[in-house]
Amino acid sequence: MYLCRKIDTMQILDGRTTAESIRKELSEAVQERKRNGKKIPHLAAILVGNDGGSLTYVGAKVKACDQIGFESTLIRYDETVPEDILLAKVHSLNEDKSIDGFIVQLPLPAHIDEMKITLAIDPKKDVDGFHPENLGKMILNVPGFLPATPAGIVELLKRNQIITEGKNCVIIGRSNIVGTPLSIMLGRNTSTGNCTVTLAHSRTNNLKELCLTADILIAAIGQPNFITADMVKEGAVVIDVGTTRISDASRARGWRLTGDVDYANVAPKCAWITPVPGGVGPMTIASLMINTLKAMELKGK
């Protein structure tokens, strides 16, 4: 009976549906631009090598562009591509007026310095929001590109009317592209922020106790099923950023995506929870699309 009540009140934070409504809005914006004779946003993506996850992500980004009506260009290199060739391509995309924004899909092969590539991207075309100038603008809350995954999470909360102000938020994982920027975005003084954020990581001593204080708990560590039910407060909002591929012989492709949260046991305690897949992933791509349109608006085009 108790379990039924809890399941009744638990709601899925559905990234697919939310991302779909964003794509629809962006598609309308593209139509409006066409009617006004304005340039159509054009996203380029550089993909190095044949990593399965990267192929899937880049493919989904190109597909999202098609659905919205953005132009897209996929540039592929063999995984042995020398760093200077990749840098030269970044510089050429920086200069290419037909390209409004571009991304270099991470991770890159070990012989390429990811930071050097990131720093070479023109901040005005950095629609992934990884360049330090954009991260700094996020801190200062001035216009720039917000990193796609944190921005997608904030948008997902906002569009599902989940109040963040005054809430205790615990983020586990301090990566440059998710945990750390998300801690800033949820903590700053905006209508989608104003949480009291604690950023936890591998050196955190009292993780379980800390998680139990969280009104909003965000797991971004890439360890399948790390967050168990005993770590979650009744009625919490749980966001699962993990997407680890684990072997699954029952699937035709031989694997399934698994989040950082033990969903089956955690979900009944939650007010809201994101599924994996179908939670944060689609929102990341939606954010990238929002940034690509923003690239034109920031240029005043």
Place this chain on the structure above:
Amino acid sequence: MYLCRKIDTMQILDGRTTAESIRKELSEAVQERKRNGKKIPHLAAILVGNDGGSLTYVGAKVKACDQIGFESTLIRYDETVPEDILLAKVHSLNEDKSIDGFIVQLPLPAHIDEMKITLAIDPKKDVDGFHPENLGKMILNVPGFLPATPAGIVELLKRNQIITEGKNCVIIGRSNIVGTPLSIMLGRNTSTGNCTVTLAHSRTNNLKELCLTADILIAAIGQPNFITADMVKEGAVVIDVGTTRISDASRARGWRLTGDVDYANVAPKCAWITPVPGGVGPMTIASLMINTLKAMELKGK
């Protein structure tokens, strides 16, 4: 008896002494540069108007340069100076090869857009570490200028062998120049970081309970005596960033500097505590001096 024991174990985090030893090291570095025929670091400071606090701070910065052997230039404007004149001066300092780093003392008069001025400063000369590119580099942990007050606090902890790793740190106040960057610096994966940081602010609901969890408690809100003894855990490290001038007829100048911490009552509970004045203030100036030397090193000079 109990009180005596606590007072015996409490230690002052002495910013004046620590800053003095940094100045000595920097002074030796200047002598070494002179011996090697290298350029002497040159800091410029722009001061607008006659605000008492700003005059004091800028004066202390110029004095620190003199003590160390740096060159310094103070550029003063009347508080009615138009924004475009100030911007033109920033651009001219960006281009001036004799100036290695410069600051624009904040706050600026209301008719001047502080953010516009900050964004106009060449990040390579931004020794205050306020430019978004430097804030972003701080997030990414790549070489750049760290904002002076947070960097000074981290240095003060480090030079007094206060371990941060795995400690719970609560920072109260999320300003762009203190609380927010400090939350990143103390949380990131470095030998002077690795705290579990919670950033609290005006919308935080459970502030007292939160403060009581802090091994390291940092107050940066500018509200005199806001942190009372009942908010501090026995044995905590307390850092007071507040420097509010409050009227004091017993002083010749008519005011005294007051911190955010009720020092008399909090100090007996602490393992370490910074006084006001003589705690964070001198370390902020020392950090600015470190950044000025670093400006040359980052240029490879």
